[in-house]
Amino acid sequence: DVKVTQSSRYLVKRTGEKVFLECVQDMDHENMFWYRQDPGLGLRLIYFSYDVKMKEKGDIPEGYSVSREKKERFSLILESASTNQTSMYLCASRRSREQFFGPGTRLTVL
């Protein structure tokens, strides 16, 4: 069975902190994605990766970076968290035309 896991379901951080969100998939998929979800805006793509050490900016990459050192793991990094990064973060991996989503991390930045 397909599985995408995210390291935390809920996270509270302070402004200026460095934040790591981890995502792991067990399906040997090459493509992985990070989205943020905000009410009324749907999902917006932050970054995606199509192979180890390869990354591409999505629609809203400002304030974020990513790391993909191993095929199964894709990390989202907030270098200096700000209150406007309070959101739900969803990780996904892709096989053919289907994306498989993790449960999400609800991040609150105080």
Added chain:
Amino acid sequence: AQSVTQLGSHVSVSEGALVLLRCNYSSSVPPYLFWYVQYPNQGLQLLLKYTSAATLVKGINGFEAEFKKSETSFHLTKPSAHMSDAAEYFCAVNENNYGQNFVFGPGTRLSVLP
């Protein structure tokens, strides 16, 4: 460029009534189209997808959607709503050129009234 609109951020239906959630898309090439469902505090789950085969697509939990190229629509329907259908529904488009990006609509929250 791809885009997706969903008419109605919130739809309420009575249990047993027809569910209709609207999705319109724009795409410069033949698209792949998807409906996802999100239950509270969970990730997104695929309901169904259109991949240029049959225009009427059946999905899980009794949902189906019809691709209408002339109307650029992919509306989601279910003949009889159940309380467990209460969730948020997202329509998404992926251009049929092996593009990496999926574009999601803003979502429609479905409430089912007893």
